[in-house]
Amino acid sequence: MFDGLSEEIFPKKVIDLGWLSINESVISGFIVVAAILLVALILRLTIIRNWKTTPTGGQMFLEWLVCFFDKSADEMTEKYSGLMGPYTFGAAAYICCGVLIELFGLRPAIADLGACLALALCTFLFIHVLGFMKNKARRLLHYANPINIITDLAVPVSMTFRLFGSILSGMVIMEMVYIVIIALFDMLPVLGVTVILAAVLTPLFTLFHAFIQSYVFASLTLTFVQEAIETPPKKPKRAKKKKGVQIEAQAA
């Protein structure tokens, strides 16, 4: 019954020129990027051009969306929120739309190891570059401990596989549901079985994954960056002594 499933799990190559091979996921990734750019351009020319003091519904939604990412970036990465806010927003938008394209019958753009690895490597780059920018040479102390290096190398791997695995599992579940629905239709040829069951189940599995995974990716990126740009305490022992002296002085 599930024989056809193995063909669905790994992306099929559409163009293969030896040095250049493009699979289905890459093509839907291109479509997603084009759609996001087009929507952004339309919003720029319609809503943002007519920016009002008394906001309309569209303006409220845009403000909420941008503020949602900017605020959490502000809280976690103080100085670099101007960089991290837009990055997390862009990554989340790409992940969310890349999964939601499944609703149109295309293969999700994120169900490809390359796409996940690219996003995870962007985050990896941000973590270490911002860490160096904030703490300069003191950041080198972080790499003196070999356990820290292993932890750092595990971050992009775990982010890649978390994203890839959860999107792929959602996709596999949907493919199985489609196979079962087709089998059901053979047994019980009523049009409602195929249309209504698929229409109810698809958004359930797809929408949930899309929003949760994009939110998780954005907040994990912010958490790791926050960890990297923390200023290490200079000499904790002396500070404690000083505090004690101050407290004694106050008591006296």
Place this chain on the structure above:
Amino acid sequence: MELLVTMIANLLATDGALLGAGIAALTGIGAGVGMGIATGKAVEATARQPEAVGQIRTMLLLGLAFAETTAIYGLLVSLLLIFVA
């Protein structure tokens, strides 16, 4: 005895990958227990301090994402064992 060993070897050679896939899917147990504990604690925390629900939700989702990772690794391993090996 020798027959039994060859039988087991044959079984492992043909269906070993499927057996491994089944074992790999057991990662779901740990992830399920962990996520259940996390959610229960989040509910407790919300009941104790309802005004902190926003922060609790953020932390809960992050923790769930980490707990879910192990289950996803198991899923990937079992998929690879079924369809690639």
